[in-house]
Amino acid sequence: MKIDKSPFDSNLLVGLDQSELLLSKIKKWGACLEESNVWVPNTIFVFAKVKGFDVEKLKRFLRSNELQEHKRSCEFELSIILIVDNSLPEAWSLLELGISDVIYFKEVNEFVNYCKDLKFQNSFIKNILSSQLVKSNLIGCSTCWMEFLKEIITASISGKGNIFLYGETGTGKELLARFIHTIDKVRSKNNLVILDCTTIIPELSGSELFGHEKGAFTNASYHRDGAFSLADGGSLFMDEIGELPVQLQSEFLRVLQEKQFKKVGGNFYKSSDFRLISATNRNLIQMIKNGSFRSDLYFRISDHSFKVPALRERREDIPGLARYFLSKALDAPLDETPHFDKGVMEFLMHRDYPGNIRELKQLVFRIAKNHHHHHLVTPGEVPLAERAKIPKTIRFEKEGHLYEIMKKNLLSGVNLTEIKRQTMREAIKAALDINNQNKHLAARSLGITVRAIQKFLQKENESNEEDSKEEGKD
Numbered sequence: 001m002k003i004d005k006s007p008f009d010s011n012l013l014v015g016l017d018q019s020e021l022l023l024s025k026i027k028k029w030g031a032c033l034e035e036s037n038v039w040v041p042n043t044i045f046v047f048a049k050v051k052g053f054d055v056e057k058l059k060r061f062l063r064s065n066e067l068q069e070h071k072r073s074c075e076f077e078l079s080i081i082l083i084v085d086n087s088l089p090e091a092w093s094l095l096e097l098g099i100s101d102v103i104y105f106k107e108v109n110e111f112v113n114y115c116k117d118l119k120f121q122n123s124f125i126k127n128i129l130s131s132q133l134v135k136s137n138l139i140g141c142s143t144c145w146m147e148f149l150k151e152i153i154t155a156s157i158s159g160k161g162n163i164f165l166y167g168e169t170g171t172g173k174e175l176l177a178r179f180i181h182t183i184d185k186v187r188s189k190n191n192l193v194i195l196d197c198t199t200i201i202p203e204l205s206g207s208e209l210f211g212h213e214k215g216a217f218t219n220a221s222y223h224r225d226g227a228f229s230l231a232d233g234g235s236l237f238m239d240e241i242g243e244l245p246v247q248l249q250s251e252f253l254r255v256l257q258e259k260q261f262k263k264v265g266g267n268f269y270k271s272s273d274f275r276l277i278s279a280t281n282r283n284l285i286q287m288i289k290n291g292s293f294r295s296d297l298y299f300r301i302s303d304h305s306f307k308v309p310a311l312r313e314r315r316e317d318i319p320g321l322a323r324y325f326l327s328k329a330l331d332a333p334l335d336e337t338p339h340f341d342k343g344v345m346e347f348l349m350h351r352d353y354p355g356n357i358r359e360l361k362q363l364v365f366r367i368a369k370n371h372h373h374h375h376l377v378t379p380g381e382v383p384l385a386e387r388a389k390i391p392k393t394i395r396f397e398k399e400g401h402l403y404e405i406m407k408k409n410l411l412s413g414v415n416l417t418e419i420k421r422q423t424m425r426e427a428i429k430a431a432l433d434i435n436n437q438n439k440h441l442a443a444r445s446l447g448i449t450v451r452a453i454q455k456f457l458q459k460e461n462e463s464n465e466e467d468s469k470e471e472g473k474d
Protein backbone atom coordinates (compact mmCIF):
# COMPACT_ATOMS: atom_id res chain seq x y z
CA MET A 1 0.00 0.00 0.00
CA LYS A 2 1.41 3.39 -0.97
CA ILE A 3 1.33 6.28 1.38
CA ASP A 4 1.38 9.28 -0.99
CA LYS A 5 -1.52 8.32 -3.16
CA SER A 6 -4.92 7.69 -1.71
CA PRO A 7 -7.49 5.62 -3.52
CA PHE A 8 -10.18 7.75 -1.89
CA ASP A 9 -9.05 11.33 -2.56
CA SER A 10 -9.19 12.95 0.82
CA ASN A 11 -8.75 9.75 2.79
CA LEU A 12 -5.72 7.60 3.36
CA LEU A 13 -5.55 3.95 4.23
CA VAL A 14 -2.41 2.63 5.89
CA GLY A 15 -1.49 -0.52 7.74
CA LEU A 16 -0.46 -0.23 11.37
CA ASP A 17 2.95 -1.59 10.38
CA GLN A 18 3.45 1.60 8.33
CA SER A 19 2.90 3.93 11.28
CA GLU A 20 6.54 5.10 11.43
CA LEU A 21 6.52 6.06 7.80
CA LEU A 22 3.19 7.76 8.37
CA LEU A 23 4.61 9.88 11.20
CA SER A 24 7.30 11.28 8.95
CA LYS A 25 4.63 12.04 6.34
CA ILE A 26 2.49 13.90 8.90
CA LYS A 27 5.50 16.08 9.65
CA LYS A 28 6.02 16.74 5.96
CA TRP A 29 2.36 17.60 5.35
CA GLY A 30 2.44 20.05 8.24
CA ALA A 31 5.51 21.75 6.77
CA CYS A 32 4.29 22.17 3.22
CA LEU A 33 0.67 23.15 3.71
CA GLU A 34 1.35 26.47 2.00
CA GLU A 35 2.07 24.69 -1.28
CA SER A 36 -1.27 24.31 -2.93
CA ASN A 37 -0.33 21.29 -5.04
CA VAL A 38 0.59 19.09 -2.07
CA TRP A 39 -1.99 16.47 -1.35
CA VAL A 40 -2.92 16.23 2.33
CA PRO A 41 -5.48 13.76 3.63
CA ASN A 42 -8.12 14.79 6.15
CA THR A 43 -8.87 11.29 7.36
CA ILE A 44 -6.36 8.53 7.92
CA PHE A 45 -7.66 5.02 8.21
CA VAL A 46 -5.30 2.79 10.10
CA PHE A 47 -5.88 -0.78 9.16
CA ALA A 48 -5.15 -3.60 11.61
CA LYS A 49 -6.07 -7.23 11.90
CA VAL A 50 -7.45 -8.03 15.33
CA LYS A 51 -5.55 -11.26 15.40
CA GLY A 52 -2.01 -10.35 16.36
CA PHE A 53 -3.03 -6.70 16.88
CA ASP A 54 -0.26 -4.75 18.55
CA VAL A 55 -2.13 -2.28 20.80
CA GLU A 56 1.10 -0.95 22.25
CA LYS A 57 2.35 -0.07 18.82
CA LEU A 58 -0.81 1.90 18.09
CA LYS A 59 -0.61 3.64 21.47
CA ARG A 60 3.01 4.60 20.73
CA PHE A 61 1.84 5.99 17.41
CA LEU A 62 -0.95 8.01 19.03
CA ARG A 63 1.37 9.36 21.73
CA SER A 64 4.22 10.15 19.34
CA ASN A 65 5.58 13.68 19.40
CA GLU A 66 4.86 14.29 15.72
CA LEU A 67 1.20 13.49 16.12
CA GLN A 68 0.85 15.45 19.36
CA GLU A 69 2.65 18.41 17.84
CA HIS A 70 0.35 18.29 14.86
CA LYS A 71 -2.72 18.24 17.08
CA ARG A 72 -1.45 21.19 19.10
CA SER A 73 -0.73 23.35 16.10
CA CYS A 74 -3.95 22.19 14.39
CA GLU A 75 -2.62 23.24 11.02
CA PHE A 76 -4.82 20.81 9.20
CA GLU A 77 -7.74 18.77 10.30
CA LEU A 78 -6.96 15.12 10.66
CA SER A 79 -9.01 12.31 12.04
CA ILE A 80 -7.66 8.84 12.52
CA ILE A 81 -10.04 5.94 12.24
CA LEU A 82 -8.99 2.45 13.14
CA ILE A 83 -10.28 -0.27 10.87
CA VAL A 84 -10.32 -3.76 12.33
CA ASP A 85 -11.74 -7.02 11.14
CA ASN A 86 -13.40 -7.92 14.43
CA SER A 87 -14.59 -6.55 17.73
CA LEU A 88 -11.78 -4.97 19.75
CA PRO A 89 -12.00 -4.75 23.57
CA GLU A 90 -9.49 -1.86 23.70
CA ALA A 91 -11.70 0.38 21.51
CA TRP A 92 -12.75 2.70 24.38
CA SER A 93 -9.25 3.27 25.65
CA LEU A 94 -8.08 3.99 22.09
CA LEU A 95 -10.80 6.64 21.74
CA GLU A 96 -9.42 8.29 24.86
CA LEU A 97 -5.99 8.39 23.23
CA GLY A 98 -7.32 10.31 20.24
CA ILE A 99 -8.65 7.77 17.74
CA SER A 100 -11.81 9.27 16.23
CA ASP A 101 -13.53 5.94 15.76
CA VAL A 102 -13.03 2.21 15.54
CA ILE A 103 -14.90 0.52 12.70
CA TYR A 104 -15.29 -3.18 12.13
CA PHE A 105 -15.41 -4.71 8.68
CA LYS A 106 -15.65 -8.40 7.99
CA GLU A 107 -14.41 -8.01 4.45
CA VAL A 108 -12.21 -5.59 2.57
CA ASN A 109 -15.01 -4.98 0.06
CA GLU A 110 -17.29 -3.74 2.78
CA PHE A 111 -14.65 -1.19 3.73
CA VAL A 112 -14.11 -0.11 0.12
CA ASN A 113 -17.84 0.55 -0.27
CA TYR A 114 -17.88 2.46 2.99
CA CYS A 115 -15.07 4.70 1.72
CA LYS A 116 -16.83 5.27 -1.57
CA ASP A 117 -19.98 6.37 0.27
CA LEU A 118 -17.91 8.57 2.53
CA LYS A 119 -16.10 10.09 -0.42
CA PHE A 120 -19.39 10.70 -2.17
CA GLN A 121 -20.92 12.19 0.95
CA ASN A 122 -17.91 14.43 1.65
CA SER A 123 -17.76 15.78 -1.85
CA PHE A 124 -21.53 16.27 -1.91
CA ILE A 125 -21.42 18.23 1.35
CA LYS A 126 -18.50 20.31 0.04
CA ASN A 127 -20.40 21.06 -3.17
CA ILE A 128 -23.49 22.16 -1.29
CA LEU A 129 -21.49 24.34 1.09
CA SER A 130 -19.83 26.16 -1.81
CA SER A 131 -23.03 26.31 -3.89
CA GLN A 132 -24.84 29.49 -4.80
CA LEU A 133 -27.81 28.18 -2.81
CA VAL A 134 -25.86 28.44 0.45
CA LYS A 135 -23.77 31.48 -0.50
CA SER A 136 -26.77 33.57 -1.42
CA ASN A 137 -29.20 32.45 1.26
CA LEU A 138 -27.56 31.03 4.36
CA ILE A 139 -25.00 33.69 5.13
CA GLY A 140 -22.18 32.90 7.54
CA CYS A 141 -18.67 31.54 7.48
CA SER A 142 -17.86 31.13 11.20
CA THR A 143 -16.63 27.71 12.24
CA CYS A 144 -19.69 27.32 14.45
CA TRP A 145 -22.05 27.93 11.51
CA MET A 146 -20.09 25.81 9.01
CA GLU A 147 -19.95 22.82 11.38
CA PHE A 148 -23.65 23.22 12.06
CA LEU A 149 -24.48 23.35 8.33
CA LYS A 150 -22.37 20.24 7.68
CA GLU A 151 -24.41 18.32 10.25
CA ILE A 152 -27.68 19.59 8.81
CA ILE A 153 -26.61 18.60 5.28
CA THR A 154 -25.50 15.13 6.41
CA ALA A 155 -28.87 14.48 8.04
CA SER A 156 -30.81 15.98 5.14
CA ILE A 157 -29.15 13.99 2.38
CA SER A 158 -29.51 10.74 4.26
CA GLY A 159 -33.20 11.11 3.31
CA LYS A 160 -34.18 9.23 6.45
CA GLY A 161 -35.71 10.41 9.68
CA ASN A 162 -37.59 13.46 10.88
CA ILE A 163 -35.63 16.61 11.63
CA PHE A 164 -36.19 18.77 14.68
CA LEU A 165 -34.74 22.29 14.92
CA TYR A 166 -34.75 24.19 18.17
CA GLY A 167 -33.28 27.52 19.02
CA GLU A 168 -34.08 31.10 19.89
CA THR A 169 -36.43 33.22 17.83
CA GLY A 170 -35.00 34.66 14.60
CA THR A 171 -32.06 32.24 14.31
CA GLY A 172 -33.14 31.00 10.86
CA LYS A 173 -35.15 27.84 11.59
CA GLU A 174 -37.69 28.40 8.84
CA LEU A 175 -34.95 29.27 6.36
CA LEU A 176 -33.18 26.04 7.30
CA ALA A 177 -36.36 24.01 6.88
CA ARG A 178 -36.69 25.30 3.30
CA PHE A 179 -33.03 24.49 2.71
CA ILE A 180 -33.41 20.95 4.08
CA HIS A 181 -36.32 20.33 1.73
CA THR A 182 -34.42 21.77 -1.27
CA ILE A 183 -31.35 19.57 -0.86
CA ASP A 184 -33.39 16.43 -0.25
CA LYS A 185 -33.07 14.91 -3.71
CA VAL A 186 -36.20 12.81 -3.50
CA ARG A 187 -38.58 15.06 -1.57
CA SER A 188 -37.72 18.35 -3.28
CA LYS A 189 -39.50 17.01 -6.37
CA ASN A 190 -42.71 17.27 -4.34
CA ASN A 191 -44.27 19.88 -2.07
CA LEU A 192 -42.96 21.61 0.99
CA VAL A 193 -46.05 22.26 3.08
CA ILE A 194 -45.69 24.82 5.86
CA LEU A 195 -47.93 24.71 8.88
CA ASP A 196 -47.76 27.31 11.63
CA CYS A 197 -48.89 25.50 14.78
CA THR A 198 -49.70 28.78 16.57
CA THR A 199 -52.71 29.15 14.25
CA ILE A 200 -54.11 25.67 14.92
CA ILE A 201 -57.36 25.61 16.90
CA PRO A 202 -58.24 22.04 17.94
CA GLU A 203 -61.96 22.30 17.15
CA LEU A 204 -61.49 24.01 13.77
CA SER A 205 -58.21 22.77 12.35
CA GLY A 206 -59.02 19.13 11.68
CA SER A 207 -59.78 19.95 8.08
CA GLU A 208 -56.57 21.93 7.65
CA LEU A 209 -54.51 18.95 8.80
CA PHE A 210 -56.53 15.97 7.58
CA GLY A 211 -58.66 17.53 4.82
CA HIS A 212 -62.39 16.84 4.54
CA GLU A 213 -64.89 15.07 2.33
CA LYS A 214 -67.71 16.90 0.58
CA GLY A 215 -70.65 17.21 2.97
CA ALA A 216 -68.55 16.41 6.05
CA PHE A 217 -69.99 19.47 7.79
CA THR A 218 -72.42 22.28 6.99
CA ASN A 219 -70.13 24.41 4.83
CA ALA A 220 -68.21 21.54 3.23
CA SER A 221 -69.57 21.97 -0.28
CA TYR A 222 -66.46 20.48 -1.88
CA HIS A 223 -63.76 18.06 -0.74
CA ARG A 224 -60.45 19.45 0.43
CA ASP A 225 -56.94 18.04 0.88
CA GLY A 226 -55.25 18.86 4.18
CA ALA A 227 -51.57 19.37 5.02
CA PHE A 228 -50.85 15.63 5.43
CA SER A 229 -52.18 14.89 1.97
CA LEU A 230 -50.46 17.80 0.27
CA ALA A 231 -47.12 16.86 1.79
CA ASP A 232 -47.22 13.30 0.42
CA GLY A 233 -43.85 12.49 -1.16
CA GLY A 234 -42.43 15.81 0.04
CA SER A 235 -41.81 17.54 3.36
CA LEU A 236 -44.06 18.97 6.03
CA PHE A 237 -42.64 21.86 8.04
CA MET A 238 -44.44 22.37 11.34
CA ASP A 239 -43.29 25.67 12.75
CA GLU A 240 -43.65 26.29 16.50
CA ILE A 241 -44.49 22.63 17.09
CA GLY A 242 -44.49 23.31 20.83
CA GLU A 243 -47.81 25.11 20.27
CA LEU A 244 -49.55 22.05 18.83
CA PRO A 245 -52.65 21.61 21.03
CA VAL A 246 -52.41 18.59 23.33
CA GLN A 247 -55.71 17.23 21.91
CA LEU A 248 -54.12 16.97 18.46
CA GLN A 249 -50.77 15.56 19.58
CA SER A 250 -51.97 11.95 19.89
CA GLU A 251 -53.72 12.08 16.49
CA PHE A 252 -50.61 13.51 14.93
CA LEU A 253 -48.46 10.83 16.55
CA ARG A 254 -50.66 8.19 14.93
CA VAL A 255 -50.17 9.80 11.51
CA LEU A 256 -46.42 9.74 12.00
CA GLN A 257 -46.39 6.14 13.18
CA GLU A 258 -48.77 4.65 10.66
CA LYS A 259 -48.27 7.08 7.78
CA GLN A 260 -52.03 6.91 7.37
CA PHE A 261 -54.96 9.15 8.25
CA LYS A 262 -58.67 9.65 7.58
CA LYS A 263 -60.16 12.83 6.14
CA VAL A 264 -62.85 14.54 8.23
CA GLY A 265 -66.09 12.82 7.26
CA GLY A 266 -64.17 10.12 5.36
CA ASN A 267 -64.44 6.38 5.79
CA PHE A 268 -61.13 5.25 4.32
CA TYR A 269 -57.58 5.54 5.39
CA LYS A 270 -55.33 7.45 3.02
CA SER A 271 -51.59 6.99 3.15
CA SER A 272 -49.06 9.79 3.08
CA ASP A 273 -45.29 9.58 3.23
CA PHE A 274 -43.56 12.83 4.10
CA ARG A 275 -40.48 13.91 5.97
CA LEU A 276 -41.38 16.00 8.97
CA ILE A 277 -39.25 19.02 9.73
CA SER A 278 -40.36 20.76 12.90
CA ALA A 279 -39.10 23.75 14.81
CA THR A 280 -39.63 25.50 18.10
CA ASN A 281 -38.09 28.16 20.26
CA ARG A 282 -39.70 26.64 23.34
CA ASN A 283 -38.07 24.16 25.69
CA LEU A 284 -39.84 20.90 24.77
CA ILE A 285 -38.09 18.92 27.49
CA GLN A 286 -39.54 21.29 30.08
CA MET A 287 -42.93 21.05 28.36
CA ILE A 288 -42.74 17.24 28.56
CA LYS A 289 -42.00 17.52 32.29
CA ASN A 290 -45.04 19.72 32.91
CA GLY A 291 -47.28 17.56 30.73
CA SER A 292 -47.94 19.97 27.86
CA PHE A 293 -46.03 17.95 25.24
CA ARG A 294 -46.11 14.18 24.74
CA SER A 295 -42.72 12.52 25.17
CA ASP A 296 -43.54 9.77 22.63
CA LEU A 297 -44.30 12.45 20.04
CA TYR A 298 -41.05 14.20 20.87
CA PHE A 299 -39.06 11.01 20.18
CA ARG A 300 -40.94 10.52 16.89
CA ILE A 301 -40.22 14.00 15.59
CA SER A 302 -36.56 14.16 16.59
CA ASP A 303 -34.66 11.43 14.74
CA HIS A 304 -32.19 14.23 14.02
CA SER A 305 -32.23 17.06 16.50
CA PHE A 306 -30.31 20.33 16.04
CA LYS A 307 -29.82 23.40 18.15
CA VAL A 308 -29.63 26.38 15.82
CA PRO A 309 -26.90 28.70 17.15
CA ALA A 310 -27.88 32.13 18.47
CA LEU A 311 -26.28 35.15 16.82
CA ARG A 312 -24.17 35.85 19.92
CA GLU A 313 -22.51 32.44 19.41
CA ARG A 314 -21.45 33.45 15.89
CA ARG A 315 -20.68 37.16 16.16
CA GLU A 316 -17.99 36.77 13.45
CA ASP A 317 -20.87 36.38 11.00
CA ILE A 318 -22.35 39.81 11.80
CA PRO A 319 -20.31 41.75 9.16
CA GLY A 320 -21.29 39.32 6.37
CA LEU A 321 -24.93 39.19 7.41
CA ALA A 322 -25.15 42.98 7.82
CA ARG A 323 -23.72 43.64 4.34
CA TYR A 324 -26.01 40.98 2.86
CA PHE A 325 -29.08 42.63 4.41
CA LEU A 326 -27.85 46.06 3.31
CA SER A 327 -27.60 44.83 -0.27
CA LYS A 328 -31.18 43.56 -0.01
CA ALA A 329 -32.41 46.80 1.56
CA LEU A 330 -30.73 48.98 -1.06
CA ASP A 331 -31.56 46.52 -3.81
CA ALA A 332 -27.93 46.59 -4.94
CA PRO A 333 -25.61 43.77 -6.00
CA LEU A 334 -23.40 42.67 -3.12
CA ASP A 335 -20.16 43.94 -4.69
CA GLU A 336 -21.71 47.38 -5.24
CA THR A 337 -23.16 47.59 -1.72
CA PRO A 338 -21.59 50.24 0.54
CA HIS A 339 -19.37 49.13 3.40
CA PHE A 340 -20.02 49.98 7.03
CA ASP A 341 -17.79 52.61 8.58
CA LYS A 342 -15.56 51.20 11.36
CA GLY A 343 -17.60 52.83 14.12
CA VAL A 344 -20.90 51.51 12.76
CA MET A 345 -19.45 48.03 12.41
CA GLU A 346 -18.19 48.13 16.00
CA PHE A 347 -21.67 49.16 17.10
CA LEU A 348 -23.24 46.29 15.13
CA MET A 349 -20.70 43.78 16.45
CA HIS A 350 -21.14 44.64 20.12
CA ARG A 351 -24.83 45.24 20.34
CA ASP A 352 -27.15 42.62 21.88
CA TYR A 353 -29.58 40.79 19.58
CA PRO A 354 -32.32 39.05 21.60
CA GLY A 355 -34.22 38.69 18.29
CA ASN A 356 -31.09 37.25 16.64
CA ILE A 357 -30.69 37.47 12.85
CA ARG A 358 -34.21 38.87 12.37
CA GLU A 359 -33.32 41.76 14.69
CA LEU A 360 -30.05 42.43 12.84
CA LYS A 361 -31.94 42.38 9.55
CA GLN A 362 -34.55 44.87 10.79
CA LEU A 363 -31.85 47.14 12.20
CA VAL A 364 -29.89 47.16 8.92
CA PHE A 365 -33.08 47.91 6.99
CA ARG A 366 -33.72 50.90 9.29
CA ILE A 367 -30.15 52.14 8.82
CA ALA A 368 -30.52 51.72 5.04
CA LYS A 369 -33.52 54.07 5.07
CA ASN A 370 -31.24 56.86 6.34
CA HIS A 371 -28.42 56.08 3.91
CA HIS A 372 -27.57 58.67 1.26
CA HIS A 373 -25.65 57.28 -1.71
CA HIS A 374 -22.25 57.28 -0.13
CA HIS A 375 -19.66 54.49 -0.30
CA LEU A 376 -19.77 54.16 3.50
CA VAL A 377 -22.58 53.76 6.00
CA THR A 378 -21.77 56.32 8.70
CA PRO A 379 -22.66 56.56 12.44
CA GLY A 380 -25.13 59.42 11.83
CA GLU A 381 -27.23 57.02 9.75
CA VAL A 382 -27.87 54.76 12.74
CA PRO A 383 -31.37 55.77 13.95
CA LEU A 384 -31.34 57.75 17.21
CA ALA A 385 -33.50 55.23 19.05
CA GLU A 386 -30.96 52.51 18.25
CA ARG A 387 -27.89 54.33 19.49
CA ALA A 388 -29.08 54.16 23.09
CA LYS A 389 -28.74 50.40 22.92
CA ILE A 390 -24.95 50.57 22.86
CA PRO A 391 -24.10 48.47 25.93
CA LYS A 392 -22.59 50.22 28.89
CA THR A 393 -21.41 47.05 30.58
CA ILE A 394 -17.96 45.58 30.12
CA ARG A 395 -17.77 43.15 27.19
CA PHE A 396 -15.42 40.24 26.99
CA GLU A 397 -14.79 38.09 23.94
CA LYS A 398 -15.44 34.94 25.91
CA GLU A 399 -18.25 34.72 28.43
CA GLY A 400 -16.90 34.07 31.91
CA HIS A 401 -13.46 35.41 30.92
CA LEU A 402 -13.43 38.06 33.68
CA TYR A 403 -14.65 35.49 36.19
CA GLU A 404 -11.78 33.15 35.26
CA ILE A 405 -9.22 35.96 35.67
CA MET A 406 -10.66 36.83 39.09
CA LYS A 407 -10.59 33.22 40.18
CA LYS A 408 -6.97 32.77 39.14
CA ASN A 409 -5.90 35.95 40.94
CA LEU A 410 -7.80 35.21 44.14
CA LEU A 411 -6.38 31.68 44.21
CA SER A 412 -2.87 33.07 43.98
CA GLY A 413 -3.54 35.41 46.94
CA VAL A 414 -4.26 38.71 45.14
CA ASN A 415 -6.87 40.69 47.12
CA LEU A 416 -9.60 43.08 45.96
CA THR A 417 -7.53 46.24 46.60
CA GLU A 418 -4.83 44.92 44.28
CA ILE A 419 -7.40 43.79 41.67
CA LYS A 420 -8.97 47.29 41.72
CA ARG A 421 -5.56 48.93 41.34
CA GLN A 422 -4.58 46.75 38.40
CA THR A 423 -7.95 47.22 36.70
CA MET A 424 -7.69 50.99 37.11
CA ARG A 425 -4.15 50.97 35.70
CA GLU A 426 -5.20 48.99 32.59
CA ALA A 427 -8.29 51.17 32.05
CA ILE A 428 -6.23 54.39 32.27
CA LYS A 429 -3.60 52.95 29.94
CA ALA A 430 -6.27 51.98 27.41
CA ALA A 431 -8.05 55.35 27.67
CA LEU A 432 -4.75 57.20 27.08
CA ASP A 433 -3.92 54.94 24.13
CA ILE A 434 -7.23 55.42 22.35
CA ASN A 435 -7.05 59.19 22.97
CA ASN A 436 -3.47 59.68 21.71
CA GLN A 437 -2.19 60.19 25.30
CA ASN A 438 -4.46 63.21 25.76
CA LYS A 439 -5.27 63.19 29.49
CA HIS A 440 -8.38 65.39 29.14
CA LEU A 441 -10.01 63.14 26.55
CA ALA A 442 -8.93 60.01 28.45
CA ALA A 443 -10.52 61.40 31.64
CA ARG A 444 -13.75 62.12 29.77
CA SER A 445 -14.04 58.57 28.39
CA LEU A 446 -13.26 57.15 31.85
CA GLY A 447 -15.80 59.44 33.48
CA ILE A 448 -13.25 60.75 36.03
CA THR A 449 -11.28 63.98 36.44
CA VAL A 450 -7.83 64.66 34.96
CA ARG A 451 -6.67 65.20 38.54
CA ALA A 452 -7.76 61.65 39.43
CA ILE A 453 -5.69 60.26 36.55
CA GLN A 454 -2.65 62.32 37.56
CA LYS A 455 -2.98 61.27 41.21
CA PHE A 456 -3.24 57.62 40.27
CA LEU A 457 -0.24 57.74 37.91
CA GLN A 458 1.83 59.58 40.52
CA LYS A 459 1.00 56.96 43.15
CA GLU A 460 1.90 54.21 40.68
CA ASN A 461 5.27 55.81 39.92
CA GLU A 462 6.06 56.13 43.63
CA SER A 463 5.28 52.52 44.35
CA ASN A 464 7.34 51.42 41.31
CA GLU A 465 10.29 53.44 42.61
CA GLU A 466 9.94 51.83 46.03
CA ASP A 467 9.83 48.39 44.43
CA SER A 468 13.03 49.00 42.48
CA LYS A 469 14.77 50.28 45.65
CA GLU A 470 13.73 47.07 47.44
CA GLU A 471 15.08 45.02 44.54
CA GLY A 472 18.34 46.98 44.70
CA LYS A 473 18.74 46.08 48.39
CA ASP A 474 18.26 42.37 47.54
Ligand SMILES: Nc1ncnc2c1ncn2[C@@H]1O[C@H](COP(=O)(O)OP(=O)(O)OP(=O)(O)O)[C@@H](O)[C@H]1O
Pocket residue numbers: 137138139140168169170171172173174175176239280281357358361
Ligand atom coordinates in the same frame (compact mmCIF):
# COMPACT_ATOMS: atom_id res chain seq x y z
N1 LIG B 1 -28.02 32.56 7.80
C1 LIG B 1 -28.89 33.46 7.34
N2 LIG B 1 -28.60 34.15 6.21
C2 LIG B 1 -29.46 35.09 5.75
N3 LIG B 1 -30.64 35.40 6.32
C3 LIG B 1 -30.97 34.73 7.43
C4 LIG B 1 -30.13 33.73 7.99
N4 LIG B 1 -30.74 33.23 9.08
C5 LIG B 1 -31.90 33.89 9.21
N5 LIG B 1 -32.06 34.79 8.22
C6 LIG B 1 -33.19 35.73 8.04
O1 LIG B 1 -33.61 36.13 9.35
C7 LIG B 1 -35.03 36.18 9.44
C8 LIG B 1 -35.52 35.23 10.53
O2 LIG B 1 -35.32 33.89 10.12
P1 LIG B 1 -36.40 32.73 10.38
O3 LIG B 1 -37.79 33.25 10.22
O4 LIG B 1 -36.01 31.57 9.56
O5 LIG B 1 -36.12 32.47 11.93
P2 LIG B 1 -36.86 31.48 12.94
O6 LIG B 1 -35.78 30.85 13.77
O7 LIG B 1 -37.76 30.57 12.17
O8 LIG B 1 -37.69 32.48 13.82
P3 LIG B 1 -38.96 32.19 14.81
O9 LIG B 1 -38.52 31.20 15.86
O10 LIG B 1 -39.28 33.51 15.41
O11 LIG B 1 -40.05 31.66 13.92
C9 LIG B 1 -35.56 35.80 8.07
O12 LIG B 1 -35.81 36.99 7.35
C10 LIG B 1 -34.42 35.03 7.44
O13 LIG B 1 -34.44 35.14 6.05
